[in-house]
Amino acid sequence: MLDQPEETHGDGVAPELKDREVLLSVNNIEVIYNHVILVLKGVSLAVPKGGITALLGGNGAGKTTTLKAISNLLKSERGEVTKGSILYRGERVQHLSPSDLVERGVIQVMEGRHCFEHLTVEENLLTGSYTRKDRAAIADDLDLVYSYFPRLKERRKSQAGYTSGGEQQMCAIGRALMSRPETILLDEPSMGLAPQLVEEIFGIVKSLNENEGVSFLLAEQNTNVALRFAHYGYILESGRVVMDGPAKALRENADVKEFYLGMSDEGRKSFRDVRSYRRRKRWLA
């Protein structure tokens, strides 16, 4: 089985974050949609405080489902966690509503931005503070968000539906920040954005992580960018974690290069080879 990637597993934490507290731990969860469709078949992962943890994999690998299982947006899509446990700061959070989780500091930024189109950018940001009671601090946080995303300040009075894709992504991240989160579950921030904007957004994610101490669990198809900014990575394939390790190690791994970065020892591979490779792999898997 030459083309089957070797399963290798790390110890769940990047070397530089070794002594950090683990905020979120997902233990062997199984997710079923509509009572029949098994999507996750035993996913485990850990998110340390102050780290950026990447969840990688192709379409349908289960990245979004994992995030939604954590934030509990699954329920509104008729999905449920049938096995395993999800702990946040040691507390089981499977039965909490999304708003309970937001109050505990876990918020999801959904794939495809999902801004409130007919609300202005500023109103969008303010909806992020829905669960908070401390009115005075909300105004300060609005300024903080604007300092990270000056573009949003320029457009604060325009309807979010009429802003550009990059601005909408910023709006969605800013909205999440308004809840004063401890952990942001960020789903596919690069989707549909120009490479330059992707760099800009990831740069902001990095500085939020470093300056504000926000932890990120990041689902991303763009393996290259994600591994450059993350501390630790998990690679999902058809609902299972097939490999995990510190981002640096993953970047160097031959299989990851082959399957996800489109590189091999001989340099860049032609697309035709990659495709046949992937197809045969499915057969064997």
Next chain:
Amino acid sequence: MPDQLLFAMEVSLNGLMTGIMYALVALGFVLIYKASGIFNYSQGVMALFAAMTLVGIQEGRVPFSHLINSIFGTHITEFGFEVPALLAILLTVAVMIAFALFVQKFVFRHLVGQEPIILFMATIGLAYFLEGVSDLMWGSEIRQLDVGLPQGINGAIDNATFEALGYGFFIDNLDISAAIIAAILVAVLIAFAQYTKQGRAMRAVADDHQAALSVGISLNYVWILVWSLAGIVALVAGVMWGSKSGVQFSLSLIALKALPVLMLGGFTSIPGAIIGGLIIGMGEALFEFVVSSNDLFGAWFGFTFSATENWFAYVLALAFLVFRPQGLFGERIIERV
């Protein structure tokens, strides 16, 4: 001809007043549709239920008295006291909020994420259920509703127009109070939606359920809120129509008159519901006035129509569906390419 013009003015004014009554019903539809995407077929029945509850409480009648009497062989019908109008209204508001809780808990909570058509069917079921409950609770007799709103022709307008134009306009006091109440109601609703946290949450839910959930807005809470608001709007509509034509089961059919109003004004716009109502009300009154008049329409075509009020609004709505499906003020569908 000035005579005709004066008549036309009076007819238009009265049409505007009727239009406001339509708008009151349409408003309830807009609230629920905007926040949950549910087209609430039962809005008309909610108005009926609210009006019947109000009358029942005011007259101090025992709810479900028929049922109780036939089970226990008793003969209770009334408590023997009358409740003042204001208190009765407050109690009815409480009943409408309880109804909103009931609807959310037993119906729509279980249908989250279902197709719009399924939600629509559920509201049809709800409409018949509520009609049955109203009957069981308060009986099916026609009742007079009087919450102390002024009745009859407004003398001041009659005198003023008579002195100025030599022809007194007959405008019903009830219509004038309906217009004032509707204006206040709309102003309050808009202020609530635009400037409060809950209002913002309501609009957020209207835009994107999933995203609203993700920032921690409880859909359940927002939906209870809008159903309560819709219940209160239904109460206002029920009071107005009930004071005008008595509280009876045909009251629920005013919902059908709200449909063309919605198509004209747009399903998602609160001001749209009001302006749509005004256009329909005035349009149908003027149209009827012109085509049934021997001097105008008859003089040119040699024949006249009558009872056009039954269909005019629907034809107008049809024309709107063809040329401007989102209505005059409906939310533009934002489509980024």
